[in-house]
Amino acid sequence: MWFRVLFFLSFQLAGAALGWHLAAERGALACVLLAGLLWLAIDLLRGARVIRWLRGGGSGEAPQMRGLWGEACDRMRRLLRQSEQKTKDSEHRLQEFLAGIQASPNGVVLLDKEGRIEWCNQMAAEHFGFDPQRDVQQLIGNLVREPAFVAGFAQPGGLRGIQMPGRNSTLSRPVRLAVHLYPYGEGRRLLLSNDVTALEQAEAMRRDFVANVSHEIRTPLTVLSGFVETLQTLPLDEPERARYLDHMAQQAERMQSLVQDLLTLSRIEGSPLPGASVWIPLQKLMSECAHEAEALSALLTAGQALPHVLRFGTMPAIELAGISSELLSAMSNLVSNAIRYTPAGGQIDVNWQTLPDGRAEFSVKDTGPGIAAEHLPRLTERFYRVDTSRSRETGGTGLGLAIVKHVAQRHGAELRIESKPGRGSRFAIVFPASRLRDSAGAASGERLVA
Numbered sequence: 001m002w003f004r005v006l007f008f009l010s011f012q013l014a015g016a017a018l019g020w021h022l023a024a025e026r027g028a029l030a031c032v033l034l035a036g037l038l039w040l041a042i043d044l045l046r047g048a049r050v051i052r053w054l055r056g057g058g059s060g061e062a063p064q065m066r067g068l069w070g071e072a073c074d075r076m077r078r079l080l081r082q083s084e085q086k087t088k089d090s091e092h093r094l095q096e097f098l099a100g101i102q103a104s105p106n107g108v109v110l111l112d113k114e115g116r117i118e119w120c121n122q123m124a125a126e127h128f129g130f131d132p133q134r135d136v137q138q139l140i141g142n143l144v145r146e147p148a149f150v151a152g153f154a155q156p157g158g159l160r161g162i163q164m165p166g167r168n169s170t171l172s173r174p175v176r177l178a179v180h181l182y183p184y185g186e187g188r189r190l191l192l193s194n195d196v197t198a199l200e201q202a203e204a205m206r207r208d209f210v211a212n213v214s215h216e217i218r219t220p221l222t223v224l225s226g227f228v229e230t231l232q233t234l235p236l237d238e239p240e241r242a243r244y245l246d247h248m249a250q251q252a253e254r255m256q257s258l259v260q261d262l263l264t265l266s267r268i269e270g271s272p273l274p275g276a277s278v279w280i281p282l283q284k285l286m287s288e289c290a291h292e293a294e295a296l297s298a299l300l301t302a303g304q305a306l307p308h309v310l311r312f313g314t315m316p317a318i319e320l321a322g323i324s325s326e327l328l329s330a331m332s333n334l335v336s337n338a339i340r341y342t343p344a345g346g347q348i349d350v351n352w353q354t355l356p357d358g359r360a361e362f363s364v365k366d367t368g369p370g371i372a373a374e375h376l377p378r379l380t381e382r383f384y385r386v387d388t389s390r391s392r393e394t395g396g397t398g399l400g401l402a403i404v405k406h407v408a409q410r411h412g413a414e415l416r417i418e419s420k421p422g423r424g425s426r427f428a429i430v431f432p433a434s435r436l437r438d439s440a441g442a443a444s445g446e447r448l449v450a
Helices: 002-055 067-102 122-128 147-153 197-233 238-270 282-300 324-341 373-378 388-393 400-410
Strands: 107-111 117-120 160-165 176-184 188-195 279-281 309-312 318-321 347-354 360-366 414-419 425-431 436-438
Touching: 002 067, 107 122, 122 188, 147 160, 147 176, 197 238, 238 400, 279 282, 282 309, 282 318, 282 324, 282 347, 324 347, 324 360, 324 400, 324 425, 400 414, 400 425
Parallel strands: 309 347
Antiparallel strands: 107 117, 107 188, 160 176, 176 188, 279 318, 318 436, 347 360, 360 425, 414 425
């Protein structure tokens, strides 16, 4: 401020001195007036430079000057820099917030007062089939036309957990969405979507599991109750009593097998993954498996003209890393299934072979009736049976292949199924090379190499 006053007074004094020198008193007054006008013009030019800089948004270089206008430029330059930094910080926080919403497993859509899309994340675009760029400012009602959604969207209170099919839902691969709509701000609404397909499938599996278990247990219990009532109320001779007791024993054994398989599945699913520190000789597993297979075959073919032909190939001196009880359960389930579904006189071949990539395959091939292609993808489902009556006649529980699949997955192995009607079936478990070793190299930890 003092510089401005001194600058003005210096102009006045200089003008007065020049005027007095030229025309005495009258010249001094005229030059003082001209000096004031000149100072005012210079000051206006300096102010105009500042205004021009401000009208440009302060993006260019600030005018370099002294005095009041110079101080004003410096202060405004600092304020602009602070404002730019705040804007950058706000933009950074906004981008971090949007990135967090983008990473959310839920779909998020921001709607304005009219129901137009202001923004949506990628998950919402996948759920509803939106294009995040093209569909901005589009009415949500024009893009999502599910009747339940349209009816709920029209309600002032919003939506609370309605379910609707997703955009990519098909009969073979259904997609179910849970949709919520919440008001916020001044008339705006927040649309949230969540893929509940897995939960729906899990709930359906739970219901089916309970229904199947109830059905499987109720049938033998009904038979047992009938026989018990008969034995209690009717005078039977010894052969009839023996026959009834034999049927009761069969039904009790069937329930015991079901409970045992359920316990096996529960133990497998609830236990930690098998490590690679315990090694089981393959020959020991096959010896136990062969003993169980011979006993089952003798039971099923008792009184028949021809027994099963069981062929166990030569088993190499190999060790498997894993849990012995689980591996034995998986292998024996494959062999027992082949025996149950192969008619008397049929052949079951059990083999082991090392694959070129270092893995190894345990396979069971039978000459049974075979399985149609449409049934193959569902064979490992719990209680799924191709022929219900045949399975029950042979004592199957419908859980064997489910156990095999879980054991294979827990040991990093793969279950393969090949079958054609009339040509028999082939079931195989392919073990990874990391879970195999030659018994001769057991002491050194040497792995089996093909």
